[in-house]
């Protein structure tokens with residue numbers, strides 16, 4: 001009978017390519033057996049694997065069984081390159097597979113393999129939409145093999161979370177998993193020392209051991225999000241004094257003048273008061289309660305208020321939701337970071353600027369960096385379309401070796417030459433013209449913008465040109481799945497922030513494929529080149545036709561880091577044509593150089609965070625205390 005495991009006689013050494021051939025051959029042999037027989041075979045292989053976890057023959061059989069289940073559920077079998085990618089991940093590698101090559105299906109192979117050991121396999125993705133989508137769509141494959149699947153979401157109760165983590169395979173965002181780990185640390189309490197008993201102590205943890213994590217969109221989860229540690233806030237400080245201070249600082253900073261009273265450090269996103277500014281602050285009238293603050297605290301509050309007013313922009317860095325709360329927008333994903341708050345009074349300063357109720361400033365109870373959270377896993381693997389450029393960082397930080405998997409079919413994605421304009425208005429006009437040309441030929445267009453604010457600017461230009469479009473950004477995340485599902489229809493125009501730039505699979509109608517596929521217009525270069533490559537990777541997937549173009553301007557957010565004086569100077573030097581267009585061959589380099597500089601700075605910032613974390617971990621280890629709990633008196 002086909003559904004009986006037969007060890008493969010001669011196995012090693014085997015190349016990943018040969019593994020692909022063997023797995024496919026074996027999975028085709030399993031085509032005749034019933035679903036029940038396949039499930040029984042999966043169970044029997046699983047028990048044997050627990051006895052002999054290192055057996056390559058059993059791993060191949062597991063892959064063949066998963067490949068067979070994929071064919072039954074989706075109607076197609078995995079490609080040889082997907083099996084190669086899955087094999088590398090099951091061996092603890094980080095795999096670069098081009099955008100649209102089918103990484104979600106590929107992940108089933110290593111996830112089912114490691115999920116077989118009954119110790120939990122965590123599939124960490126970049127956002128809730130992807131986690132839920134993948135758990136729903138991939139669930140039937142795991143269930144056919146007798147493996148349980150769960151998904152952790154932000155709004156879940158502890159009991160539901162515990163159930164999800166007790167499944168063989170658990171989907172969720174990297175952040176949510178990190179926060180669950182921290183909440184478990186708080187429940188456990190410090191391992192030694194006279195610490196204050198935490199809230200919820202003695203409750204059961206929700207997570208089990210950290211056995212295997214497979215990180216999807218690995219560069220976003222492990223690098224971009226790793227610049228800020230995950231923090232759980234403790235009990236708030238007294239709020240009345242805070243409120244007085246923030247309101248006073250906000251009204252004071254309105255009377256201060258840039259350059260004379262304060263200097264903005266655009267690169268560091270900070271503001272410093274000059275001597276004249278300090279004098280002006282000291283002389284500003286204060287209410288009785290504001291007089292209680294020492295002068296240094298007043299300076300610092302005014303500087304924070306100035307940052308809130310001049311550096312942080314509504315609808316780019318944050319939105320104000322219907323409940324009148326400030327919600328931070330993650331610049332690399334374009335999504336709201338629910339529950340996240342800026343520290344050191346900045347959140348309150350933004351609330352004062354927006355005339356909202358000032359929330360209490362919280363203290364920190366527990367924290368962990370993304371780096372040290374994922375280094376806890378016994379086995380770590382990952383996949384993304386953009387890994388090779390950060391290969392060294394992955395190796396150094398996570399001890400992850402990166403390998404690149406070729407595409408199944410040659411890519412038919414074509415880059416159209418970049419266009420650069422003198423200002424945002426000229427750029428938006430050109431975007432509207434190009435969109436009009438594309439929709440006339442029956443092609444859908446995806447216009448990627450870096451912020452809610454920028455997407456509304458483009459939207460206004462399209463409306464003016466009479467173009468109908470759908471808008472997707474952090475304030476409209478409830479209609480995300482609907483908009484993405486329609487984005488591949490003929491002549492459909494979608495304007496989206498980075499939310500649609502990663503992971504989204506825009507499926508094309510047949511007529512669209514013959515018209516030339518999806519056209520992506522990237523309206524700015526992002527602070528990271530990887531994010532740009534992800535956005536243009538929405539076109540030309542799975543060997544489909546597709547094109548993309550960068551349309552930039554000297555008003556772009558990326559160039560703000562150069563400072564307003566330098567931008568004004570560049571504009572004076574520029575020689576635009578009658579439509580405001582510049583010679584891209586000369587100007588594109590400016591964008592690429594600025595981007596490279598920011599990437600270097602971000603890399604350094606992550607390295608520094610890891611260094612300081614490593615030091616404090618070593619100190620905690622020497623003292624035998626839990627390094628994630630802040631109330632421990634170090």
Ligand SMILES: Nc1ncnc2c1ncn2[C@@H]1O[C@H](COP(=O)(O)OP(=O)(O)OP(=O)(O)O)[C@@H](O)[C@H]1O
Nearest residue numbers: 076077078079099100101102103104105385503505
């Ligand atoms: N073996 C296969 N045969 C046919 N279609 C496939 C196969 N594998 C995946 N696909 C399809 O390819 C499309 C792209 O898949 P998916 O979104 O997983 O790509 P991806 O590599 O994760 O892309 P991205 O990097 O943009 O997230 C999906 O519609 C999926 O159903």
